[in-house]
Amino acid sequence: MDIDALYVLSTALHFAVLGGLYGLLIALLWSPFLLSGRLRRLFESLPPGDWRMSYVLWMPLPAMVWAFFLGIVLPVSRVARPPTEASILYVAGLDGILVATAISVLLWPILLLYVLPVRGFDWAPEEYTPTTVTLVVGGTVWYLLMLVVPMYVFVLFAGFGDVMSGT
Secondary structure, three states, X not given: XXXXXXXXXXXXXXXXXXXHHHHHHHHHHHHHHHHOHHHHHHHHHOOOOOHXXXXXXXXXXXXXXXXXXXXXXXXXXXXXXXXOOOOHHHHHHHHHHHHHHHHHHHHHHHHHHHHHHHOOOOOOOOOOOHHHHHHHXXXXXXXXXXXXXXXXHHHHHHHHHHHHHOO
């Protein structure tokens, strides 16, 4: 089992760049959440201060982080997993999607609801009510669905092509 760390990092960085570009498209589709004044205040509290500019600058970040973790798991899973009946691309892709999504589901709500307020970015002065928590978790799930569904379709077709080509 020989895993080249530089190859893994390179793959992760490439995926992160592509994820960031895709994150700009997700920002357009995620914009209905801005109808909530709470989330606009979140983006106002982040640098550079104007919620519109902050939205454009910060919204690709979750996609970049998700894609980075996906890019780490893909090559590692291809090498470390024992052979199965399924295509190695399909199995590695599922591993990557599951790991990246699990990390994101934990990371973003904790960051937005606990870490940012402790660091001085208190974006919900009326306290973090169940409505705020629901909004953050719902927004995270919505965002992740826009990442997971297209990637799963891609992995499904890549795995099918892998099996059909006999590799």
